[in-house]
Amino acid sequence: MSDLPTSARAVVIGAGIVGNSISYHLSELGWRDLVLLDKGPFPNPGGSTGHASNFIFPVDHSKEMTALTLDSMRQYQDLDVFTESGGIEVARTEQRMQELHRRMSSAHAWGIDRVSMVTPAEIKQMVPFIDETILLGGFSSPGVGVVDSLRAGTIMRERAVAAGALTISANTEVLGVDVERGRVRRVRTTRGDIETEVVVVACGVWSPAIAQMAGALIPLTPAVHQMIDIGPVPRFASSTRHIEYPIVRDMDTFMYERQDGIGLEIGSYAHRPILHDPEEIPSIEQAALSPTELPFTQADFDKQMEDALELMPEIVGDESVGVKYAINGLLSLTPDGMPLLGETHEVRGLWSCAAVWVKEGPGIAKAVAEWMTHGESEIDLHSSDIARFWDHQKTRAHVRARTSEGFNKTYGIIHPSEQWASNRDVRLPPFHARQRELDAVFFEAAGWERPHWYESNAPLLEEYADRINQREAEWDARWWSPIINAEHLAMRDRAGMVDLSAFTIFDVAGPGALEAVQGVAVRQMDVPVGRVVYTPVLTPGGGFKADLTIMRLDDELFRVVTGGAHGPADRKWFADRLPQDGSAQIADLTSAWTTLGLWGPRARDILGSVTRDDVSHEGFRFGSCRTIEIDTLRVLASRISYVGDLGWELYVPIEQGQKLWDVIAEAGRPHGLAPVGIGVYGTTGRLEKCYRAYGFELESEYNVCEAGMAGPKVKDEDFVGKQAHLRHRDEQPAAIMCTLTVDDHTSASGVKRYMLGREPIQTRDGQPLTDSRGRRSYVTSAGAGPSVGKHLLMAYLPPEQAQVGAELAVEYLNERYPVTVAVAGSTPIFDPDNERIRS
Amino acid sequence: MTLVYVEHQDGRPDDASLQAIALVREITGGAPLHALLAGPGAEDAAAGLGAHGVATAHIAEHEALASHAPVALARCIGELIERLSPAAVAAAGSERGNEVLAHAAALGDLPLAANCVAAEAGDPLTVTRIRWGGSLLEDARLHGPVKLLTVAPHTVEAAEVGAGPATLERFTPSLADADLVVRVVETVEQSSEGGVNLADARFVVSCGRGAGSPEGFAPAEELAALLGGAVGCSRAVTIAGWRSHTDQVGQTGTKIAPEVYLACGISGATQHMAGCKGAKRIIAVNVDPEAPIIANADYAVIGDLHEVIPAITAELRKAGAG
Amino acid sequence: MNILVCAKRVPMTGGTIVLTEDEQSIQTRHLGFTISPHEECGVEEAVRLIEANGGESVVLALGPSEAEEQLRDAMALGVDRAILLETADEVDGQATAAAIVAAIEAERAAGVEFDLIFFGNESADSGNYQVGIRVAHALGRPCVTGVKGITVQDGRARCEQETASGRDVYDVPLPAVITVKEGLNLPRYPSVPGRLRAKRKPLAASAPERRDAGVEKLRLRLPPGQGKQAEILGHGPEAAPAVVEVLRRAGLVT
Secondary structure (H helix, E strand, O other), X not given: OOOOOOEOOXXXXXXXXXXXXXXXXXXXOOOOOEEEEOOOOOOOOOOHHHHOOOEEOOOOOOHHHHHHHHHHHHHHHHOOOEEEXXXXXXXXXXXXXXXXXXXXXXXXXXXXXXXXXXXXXXXXHHOOOOOHHHOOXXXXXXXXXXXXXXXXXXXXXXXXXXXXXXXXXXXXXXXXXXXXXXXXXXXXXXXXXXEOOOEEEOOHXXXXXXXXXXXXXXXXXXXXXEEEEEEOOHHHOOOOOOOOOOEEEEHHHOEEEEEEOOEEEEEEOOOOOOEOOHXXXXXXXXXXXXXXXXXXXXXXXXXXXXXXXXXXXXXXXXXXOXXXXXXXXXXXXXXXXXOEEEEOOOOEOEEEEEOOOHHHHHHHHHHHHHHHHHOOOOOOOOOOEHHHOOHHHHOHHHHHHHHHHHHOOOOOOOOOOOOOOOOOOOEOOOOHHHHHHOOEEEEEEOOEEEEEEEHHHOHXXXXXXXXXXXXXXXXXXXXXXXXXXXXXXXXXXXXXXXXOOOOEEEEEEOOOHHHHHHOOEOOOOOOOXXXXXXXXXXXXXXXXXXXXXXXXXXXXXXXXXXXXXXXXXXXXXXXXXXXXXXXXXXXXXXXXXXXXXXXXXXXXXXXXXXXXXXXXXXXXXOOEEEEEEEOOEEEEEEOOOOOOOOEEEEEEEHHHHHHHHHHHHHHHHXXXXXXXXXXXXXXXXXXXXXXXXXXXOEOOOOEOOXXXXXXXXXXXXXXOOHHHHHHHHHOOOOOEEXXXXXXXXXXXXXXXXXXXXXXXXXXXXXXXXXXXXXXXXXXEEEEEEOOOOEEEEEEEEOOOOOOOOOEEEEEEOOEEEEEEEEEEOOOOOXXXXXXXXXX | OEEEEOOEEOOEEOHHHHHHHHHHHHHHOOOOEEEEEEOOOHHHHHHHHHHHOOOEEEEEOOHHHHOOOHHHHHXXXXXXXXXXXXXXXXXXXXXXXXXXXXXXXXXXXXXXXXXEEEEEOOOOXXXXXXXXXXXXXXXXXXXXXXXXXXXXXXXOOOOOOOOOOOEEEEEXXXXXXXXXXXXXXXXXXXXXXXXXXXXXXXXXXXXXXXHOOHHHHHHHHHHHHHHOOEEEEOHHHHHOOOOOHHHEEOOOOEOOOOOEEXXXXXXXXXXXXXXXXXXXXXXXXXXXXXXXXXXXXXXXXXXXXXHHHHHHHHHHHHOOOO | OEEEEEOOEEEOOOXXXXXXXXXXXXXXXXXOXXXXXXXXXXXXXXXXXXXXXXXXXXXXXXEOHHHHXXXXXXXXXXXXXXXEEEOOOOOOHHHHHHHHHHHHHHHHHOOOOOOEEEEEOOOOOOOOOOHHHHHHHHHOOOEEEEEEEEEEEOOEEEEEEXXXXXXXXXXXXXXXXXXXXXXXXXXXOOEHHHHHHHHHOOEEEEOOOOOOOOEEEEEEEOOOOOOOOOEEEEEHHHHHHHHHHHHHHOOOOO
């Protein structure tokens, strides 16, 4: 064991699968003088890796998670620690059967074709000790396997050491992480101090405690996952391999059963959520087994034993098979179930690589190492970026509330639009009281309560009865209302007002402000004061980091407006790239300003009736902004639109928001103004206009040219991703963003079905579409286009298919529906000449 | 006065009984200390007790006491309590000492403090006793008209105080048939073919779960054979069914006292440490330098037992041992 | 044949014992609990004897309400029913025995006579070495202690004790009390059906009368001299010569 160096390029804390793996990947990317610490011994320091069940099911509805898992599997295979066993997710209920069909489609969307639906009889053949009579079917994934995660970590650690890049130190406890001027300076340990500017927190359930030492918040909670091992199983006595039968996930009981040598391991996510505090985890000395293997609480597992007995009576019911091992294993849970990756907001140089499970560990470690090295990773990590959390979402109480609610969803059937029930009503816009009066149905975004539609608009259903489809299938209609389409049509016909309080708003100000925004935005930012610029923001590799609008309010003052969910990440992206000399500063005004959108053919009439300022087409051009007086309010009005209609975003100090709402609502009454929810703003309005959305169409894995958003020319000034962007402009795009319409919604059983997004696009005969960069075509966004009378899908298609009129198919819940390419590129399907917004 | 029940063998008092005498002497003050002995060789054993401060040695004479009969022995104590009204009655905290005193306590409905390591005169008597096989101490007050206690072996030094020989007083206890229902009716000598007895071995090498399998003990067997020692194991190993319980070192297994105890892949749970406290030197072999056993060992080798044990064997062979 | 087995709930300690602030007990926040090891063998023996001879097995624990967990554990292994004598605090050997005797008398009043009553030779935690013996005397039954082998035949129990030189054998008539030691048998693991059956088996809880402690616990403390740090002889196989040197100094190698 080497002596601890006194300084290091980076210190990785935690030697589980994540810490070992990230040490290795950093060394592969050329990092030297790395130190890997753990307070426990090698190779098993006592964290969650040591008791992990170590199996991997690759298919997830999340594209990001699936990509990370697949990459991890490749790495495990390369390390020769992967044993393919196959796996079957079984269904006991019809709802679960539909969910398994959905998994088939997700598998196809993410490029996993070695999957199939299997009948109970086929399940019985593969898993002879199962009682197939209680099953309706299963989703078979032959690529499922088991890994030796401790071995994998050891190999990777040893490789990094052998490369001369890494010093390792077991039994070294971190006592403190010193921060100076917002940046990591050193790590203090029981074996001495290490000066460093980069620290990676890869300590699993202990991560919040370590981050806290530096004053940063990593919002996860240690939670119990119960598992038992029973044996010896007579049927397994002659097994020559550790696992010879497919792993079974009994999805409806939230359990899994897998062979483990001569034993059968039974794990559960069905019990009550049992959460711990990171500070409460026992020390290695205090723990009877290991700090993350806590005493088993039998009562919580009684029901699960009955369920296991029902599924596998031959083994579980065998009186000679004993419960040999039973633990309450600790694992990490986060408020939204995704990992916590990236540099923390609070402390520069302090990277979180936490809440990562064995199945995705090496892939995540590789991606984070790339991010640390290049500023981006090959796999887009935006759903795992720790910056997705606002401060209130990092509180202990919020984390506990959401993880308690989320724990039993581990094997749950989660609707893509599913809303959380716990800890709601945290961020309330000034319009909230009015919205309640209007029976708004609230969805949550970045902690904000946003009306998704207004029940008070139900009378519009009658008005537009002939243009609105009901959705026949409960799944398609869940978290949805036809009122959304009615609101949409009312806006298109007259006007709608939209609560946009969830916008993230920050100012970039100072002598260096122009330089600051210019260096980040793709579009020219040196525009006259009073102009609004919608611009992509790129990663160094030319992929999408964000899309947002920037108002030039003064020579040295730019106001950036972006979405709520990705706002903190976008703000950090700007903040990290401010001029070194301090000549520009960022001020977050999200909680200072509220925004009300007003759009529709009557928008000018309505606004004109409450302001003396010139809001004529000529007097207030599209793409401009300025302060106007509305009633007794001074309002920053910005004439842009994300729904493709004439109108403005109206910004007022937050405490004056309700007054603005009342004034506009009153003025709009004679014009038939309707309050309109995010269902219109975020889906139907933009889809008809083929407007892209970050996190859906726009990801770092796609570039501006593919998205059809390249401007006529590239500005002279440098900006992040410019070189790559110039290269992309010279290339033939590998895929082109298209809008497709569904030709026939009728399923095999005669029910009209409506895609919700993330489904694979295929040829009419079911062949997958893969572009020259190996990316599958899938639906990035789906929704109604009420004005065009079609269900619309957006998808990147290879150039051969990206032709208007091309006949393709979409796979939804494992059935194919015919679709046709309506638009290739960014021409809107509704109002293609953009006459409305420019009227 | 005070009374100590003295166990003996081959005409010599057991060390543990002499240790009990040493502790009781502390609380006897100036009063006389009496001893009770029974069974074959009792008189010979009593001969040397005077040196340990015993004034009077009572020899219980009864043919039924030829073999161990705990209730009968408790009756003897009861008789002496009746007759002498001792302030305290003690015995060694051995299996039999504890057993006999518990019977005496039950017969007299008296409190009993088992396995004391210290006592402070007074009424109630203040004692310190061990729990968890010695991993924990309890300070307690012992009440009752007669204080019954046993003394944990090897926690108090036996010492000769240079007094003259003890007076021998023979008596025949009155024993009923019922007092003789529980007695040893047969003794089976263990053949020593099975190798060295774990409890007596001068060298013990133990492995824990880290051995990996029953076969994983082969290198330990080889090393033990080379040094004329015995192989032990942790409780985890016996529970797994890899080795017989007779090989288990620990609080609920065998208590060992070798010259060197080589503990390999054993974390050092209190259960185990209670069984190897008597070892003169403990060498821990463990991959984890923070394993609790290292804080309780004299020497440590940081490494995998599968590599370290064969290396020790090889080194011994090189040195010409065995 | 009816058998009562008394079993104590004790924490599963790891490498270090931590005391509560009031020094009255072990800090068990992070610890699991188990049946004290000797009594585990008592439970197993009771189950085996009933399997072989028929009759009823009953498990009894004196302890906190949480001791239900250990009673269910015993029932999962095959014991038929359970008696919980609920006490909030630790009680001494005399009081424990008195409470158990009262419970046995109550069983007798209800028509249940136990042919065998098993105890552990001593509990893992308090190690009082006396409860079984006291109960035996109160009931007027013989008691063999430290037993590692039992054969029941013709109304008698042949019991074997391990000694330094071999085995001592006792032969007592039933009904009898036997205190057992680990090694008597290798206890089975509970099966899942056993676990599920245990949930539904009867458990009768009652609170025994309180009585003053004859051995009055004042406080617990850790023995001195803990945490000496071993001299590191080396890492891996390279340490072998240093180990041999220690063996030589100990006189094991010439």
